[in-house]
Amino acid sequence: MGKNLTTRAEDYSKWYNELVVKADLAENSGVRGCMVIKPYGYAIWEKMQAELDRMFKETGHQNAYFPLFVPKSMFEAEEKNAEGFAKECAIVTHYRLKNDPDRPGKLMVDPNAKLEEELIVRPTSEAIIWSTYKGWVQSYRDLPLLINQWANVVRWEMRTRLFLRTAEFLWQEGHTAHATKAEAVEESEKMMHVYAEFAENFMAIPVVKGVKTETERFAGAEETYCIEALMQDGKALQAGTSHFLGQNFAKAFDVKFANAEGKQEHVWGTSWGVSTRLMGALVMTHSDDQGLVLPPSLAPIQVVIVPIYKTDDQLAAIRAEVNVLTAALRKLNVSVKFDDRTTQKPGFKFAEWELKGVPVRIAVGPKDLENGTFEVARRDTLSKEVVSKTGIEIYITDLLVQIQKDLFDKALNYRNNHITEVNSFDEFKQVLDTKGGFVSAHWDGTAATEEKIKDLTKATIRCIPLDRVEEAGSCVFTGGESVGRVLFAKAY
Amino acid sequence: MGKNLTTRAEDYSKWYNELVVKADLAENSGVRGCMVIKPYGYAIWEKMQAELDRMFKETGHQNAYFPLFVPKSMFEAEEKNAEGFAKECAIVTHYRLKNDPDRPGKLMVDPNAKLEEELIVRPTSEAIIWSTYKGWVQSYRDLPLLINQWANVVRWEMRTRLFLRTAEFLWQEGHTAHATKAEAVEESEKMMHVYAEFAENFMAIPVVKGVKTETERFAGAEETYCIEALMQDGKALQAGTSHFLGQNFAKAFDVKFANAEGKQEHVWGTSWGVSTRLMGALVMTHSDDQGLVLPPSLAPIQVVIVPIYKTDDQLAAIRAEVNVLTAALRKLNVSVKFDDRTTQKPGFKFAEWELKGVPVRIAVGPKDLENGTFEVARRDTLSKEVVSKTGIEIYITDLLVQIQKDLFDKALNYRNNHITEVNSFDEFKQVLDTKGGFVSAHWDGTAATEEKIKDLTKATIRCIPLDRVEEAGSCVFTGGESVGRVLFAKAY
Incomplete structure (x- = not known):
């Protein structure tokens, strides 16, 4: 596996672009600014989703799903909130294709199928969600609404980069409604803390928690809380935001409730989101010139085992030993892959799994079988050790915990020094x-x-x-x- | 909780429409033909997703994500396959809104921001996925590709009904590529069996497995396998399809591989999908004039506990007893809700949980405390029994299994009689x-x-x-x- 990866020192930006593609995370598609998230990259995103979803539910939130499209008039309602936002967006104007009479085999937009009102592909869902909340809230007993949505959104970005800035991206967006200002402020702060905990404990990315200045605040928010991470090239990356919306959207969409005294009040709102952009942060925080470095919590494969052999008999003997090890590791919820491809040499496999950031690589040959050992290599430090097979599954689970911690500490150290x-x-x-x-x-x-x-x-x-x-x-x-x-x- | 639900005998269609809204599954949105899936409905969909996803992964599939948009020219490439399909679809023609100079506070589509090529919001993803596969397949070693996507799709339906037919809906679409015809046929049959197993064992919906006639076949498929369910009004509902695509899409998008002898061949394809339409099938298979009836496997809340009391002391004593029971049930992975709302009477709560289809309701009052009993009611049969608290958690888990089985048997009996x-x-x-x-x-x-x-x-x-x-x-x-x-x- 020739990596031919540009080094970070040579050209950080090029290193990133190459790595995302070569490690099979994502690629550009035939659609301008839209990416294909490949299975290996998507498996990492799924792990992020599962953990975030668990955290959201633990903090009392439920998932729901709202329409992809937002009628233009709904945007107008929030326009004073969202000035400057959402102008660059994909607009649906027609609803039918037909055969082009002048060009056989070609299609054209049917001019007779023009929508009465244009539909915007959601760049974010405040408008559609707050216009729905209007029907859901009558009394203080209907509050709070604590709702999250996993969805795709589209912003017509001119310059795109895989994960970091794409026209379509995947994200979650929480939208909550509360009876009091204090409760809404508490919610927006809580979700910032949830994001920070996720970034640090799960992605091993240290973050600074803070609030944005008015200039950098989300349009329509009264306060934007954020977590900021630092990449290896010294540039910052906003990894998540949580907005206290005051009563702005409630007023734009006329969402009122009767309080305990029967008096009508506007509700207080928050919204908060993280996106596939986090995949970019993950790559740029930990990876090196050999390829990806994945924290064990996020690695689709945590341990790869590569057999070193010359004869079929040797492979059979190795396989028997490996089967015992994989069974023991799987019992401990470690995801293991035995790379027994016969079409590739060990050196090629080593390079490939390094490129893909598998945290622990185990190599095993006839010598190891004799000695009752395995060779265990760490991806993050590229160091190797020979380990006795007795109790190795505990050694490995401890090592995965250690790697997770070391990655965070290394990134924290870098960040603090910067x-x-x-x-x-x-x-x-x-x-x-x-x-x-x-x-x-x-x-x-x-x-x-x-x-x-x-x-x-x-x-x-x-x-x-x-x-x-x-x-x-x-x-x-x-x-x-x-x-x-x-x-x-x-x-x- | 006044249900005021139209009965099935009065008007089956109206019963369905009302039930979906009153049971908080979904509602129509401010966007034509698009629905809002409410938290209770979405929680059921999430359970379906989790189970299907597990089954897909167990059969060797991986998830990935492909763009929402399909350039018009890509549709032209598959047009001969997809004749008659995908004509009614949402078409993006512009990418910017601007302030309307003639109408202060209003927005207009910027005529200067017209796309060079129109983008279709995917009605299904064969085109974009096969144009991507072209880059992923060179040799037989790259095959099979076994990929699934969870996504939203849009078809411009004129008459829509919640879950059954909506302009936007959620689904999964599997798209696989194989070196041989036999393998692709096997895959499409396998996925039909996976769907049937899911429908029967998880949703308690009996299905007939079969193939479509040429007329009813998916455009571009050489064979369409399907599972067909029967609703309580005697109408059939197609609950899932799996298509053997032959080499049609490979030829349309020029996807070839070098076989073991180095000869170039077109790959063989399949695609298969189920959608939020299954939510409609679920409602219409099991529910009755009192509301939803949910199989325990899919119920977000499997057991609800309603206290019957007059004084705060009684409630405190009940709560102590209930805490023991909920802990025991949760240990057995049963989802339990203690409905201790003080704002509603037991009769209201009973009606509400019946409407929402919670499989088992437990009522407990001072008399039960004295006798060491609980009153256990089944949603499906509306029957009640007084059960001793000793070992009741086992009684409940057995009951949930029994209800799941009885719902299937009842539906099977109905189907076989029809x-x-x-x-x-x-x-x-x-x-x-x-x-x-x-x-x-x-x-x-x-x-x-x-x-x-x-x-x-x-x-x-x-x-x-x-x-x-x-x-x-x-x-x-x-x-x-x-x-x-x-x-x-x-x-x-």
Whole structure:
């Protein structure tokens, strides 16, 4: 298996694009900006979905499904909330194809099948969901509504990259409605914490929790909570957002309830989502020049076993030994693959499973059979060890836990080394240009300064960290008053 | 909870429409022909998905995801296969909205943002998937491809009904590619059997396995296998199909492989799918005039417990007893809900859970506490029994198994009583008009006869049953030669 993978040092962006394709995660399709998620990539996404879904249900949410299409007039209702959003979107105008009379064998849009009202392919579902909630909420007893949807959405992006920015992508979107402001704020904060826990414990990706500035906030939200991760090239990636919507959508769609005193009030809303973009974050956080590195929690195959043999008898003897091991591992819920392909040599297999990021590789040959051992290799450190077969299944499960932890610690260490406090704009630019990562700086709190800094450096305020120290300071750009540092970075 | 449900005898169709809405399964949305699947309905769909997904994976399939959109030119490539299909579909022609300069606050489609090529919202994914497979298959070693997709699809239906026929619906579509015809035929048959097993064992819906006539076959298929169920109004419902595609799509999209001798051949294909239509089949097979009846395998709540009390002390004593029972049941993987709402009376709760089809209802009052008993009611038979609390969890799990079996047996009995052999066209019409169900009749094998019968009676050939007896006979309509009976019925 010739990898021929561009290295990260050569061209990080090219490395990413190649790796996603070569590791069989996804590929571009014949449809502009839309990707095909291949089985290996989709298996990872399924694991993410299962874990998130479990967490959502544990926190009281239920799944539902709302229409793919949003009539144009519904967008108009929320337009004042969603100004600047959702303008670039796929629009359905007709509902029939017919044979083209002038070009035999070709099809044309039937001009007689024009929709009375255009339908927008959902870029997000606030409009359709809030217009539905209107019918579901009469009294405070109907609240809260705690609903999540797994769906595809479409945003007409001009420049697309697999997983990171595609015209169609898969995501989940939670949409909740509450009787009080306090409860809605609590919900939006809770879901930010759920996302952070998921990213850190399951994906081994450390994140900063914070709130967005007004400029970076979701259109229609009163507060946007976010989790921000740092990629190996020093650029930040927004990994999930949770919005406190105030009563904005309730007002746009006239969703009211009778409170305990019988008085009509608008409900309070939240929405929150993560998407297949997380696949991009996963790749860029852990992988290396040999290919993918997957945390054991997300690896479709956690352990691959490669036999080393010359004769059929040797293979048969190895197979007998491997069957015992795979049975023991499967009992412990470890997913194992025995790669007994006869068409490929061990070296090829080693390279292929490295490329695909399988956390643990076990090799076994005649020598091992004699000695009662296996050779165990870690994908993350590329280190090897010879391990006695007695109790090896416990060794392996412990090792998987250790790898999960080490990946997180390594990423955390990198991230912590890439949060740099700066106190002048020169320093700010220098850190951004040389070291990258998050630049922690005082800011005067104005959108004007934010924009100027962005124009000059391409860095945006990724978030105002929740755990920041409140301290008086001077804005790194204008010298104006500041009450605490915020995190700037170039971002995906 | 006033049910006010139309009875089946009064108006079966109205009964269905009302029940789906009142039981909180789904509702019509503000988007023409598109439904909202509500949390209770979606929870049932999720159980179907989980079981099917498990069965697909057990038979070697993997999930993947392909684009929502299909460029018009791709449809042209398969047009000769799909003649007559996919003409009524949602067509994206533009990619941007803008503010309407003439109508403040309103949006319009930006005429400058017209797509070069129109995109069709997938009505099914053969085109996009086979155009992708072209890049995935070079040699026989790349085969078989055994891939499934969970997705939404859109068909511009003029008359829609919740679950049974909607413009957008959810489904799974399997698309496989094989090196030999025999393997592809085996796959399409295997998936029909998987569907039948799922319908019968999990949904408690008996089905007839068979093949479609050429007229009823999927456009582009060489054989369509199907499972056909019978609803309580005597109409048939196609519950799943599995198509042997021959080399048709491989030829349309030029998908070839080098066989073991290095010779280029076109691959052989199958596709198979079931959809949210199964939700309609579920409702119409088991439910009654009191509301839904759910098989325990599919019930989001399997057991509901309703306390009967006058004082808070009584409720506290009941709660203590119920906590023991719910813990014991949950340990046995039974999903239990304790309905301790103080805002509703027991009679209201009974009616509500009957409407929602919860298989087992337990009521418990002060008298039960004294006697160490619970009152256990079955939703399917509406029968009640007083059961000692000792070992009641085993009684309940046994009861759930029994209910699952009884529902299937009842439906099977009904179905078997509604397969009627007829030997004249008068008899044919009479059975259709009075008794309904499947009419088993000889047919001369021609599309012309099939069409005439359809015109005269609205009955179509649902399938040529796999297990039919091969016997010489005379066509019920023309008197022409027949080699065995086929099943006619009016159908959804």
